[in-house]
Amino acid sequence: MRIATWNVNSLNVRLGRVEEWLDYARPDVLCMQETKLADAAFPYLAFEARGYEAAHHGQGRWNGVAILSRVGIDDVVAGMPRSTPTDPDEARLLTATCGGVRVSSVYVPNGRSLTDDHYQYKLRWLADLRSFVTTAADPTAPRVVAGDFNIAPADNDVAPGIRADTHTSPAVRGALGGLLEWGMVDVFRQHHPVEPIYSWWDYRAGDFHKGRGLRIDLLLATAPVAGRTSFVLIDRQARKGKLPSDHAPVLLDADLG
């Protein structure tokens, strides 16, 4: 089974690229983030024509997450219980069962700056994500959490010279660590232990062409998936050419028999 994640930064602008990518990458499951669409505007027919069922959790101009699947899509749940009722209700999480794997598409808040209230919101959101994932399942069950975490897990996930403190702080790395301690694996690093490679590049200052980016788009999987994963790729080809997203897709291949 091929499972992928891609922050498309407006599905309206990127639909042609996503269709093209589906046709050559042929994932069984694709988690998308930042669709920036209302549910009524989601292009279900374009995906149905390629054999994909879809679920979308959108809010319009910002955020928006989706899951495409050609191995079934059941028990769809939008969002998660929030511990802080005053936090904004944003479309950042969608969960469904696809081909026997419980899959979440996540778009973690950016954080903006360490002194911004939005950073505290990011930490609360991550704490709730951990509770949502770890209380609903056992780490021996097949579980994937895929998306734009806005966290660079280690120093080799940050290009030299880039300051990204909201994405590298001990607090956000600790929040990610909570999912890893519970039993999830960052499958890219499992297969590429030291390679400095990125999944996001700032549009500004030509950072993509300078090779200056961050690895913040992650595929986390429990042992039944991670232990059977044979291949993990960040598809930088999809970041080239006209009108790219600022993120590249990440995919894994797992033999789930």
Next chain:
DNA sequence: ATGGTAGCGCTGCTA
């Protein structure tokens, strides 16, 4: 190079 680009939508926010 503390600037710069992109998307949404029409003013400034978000990233």
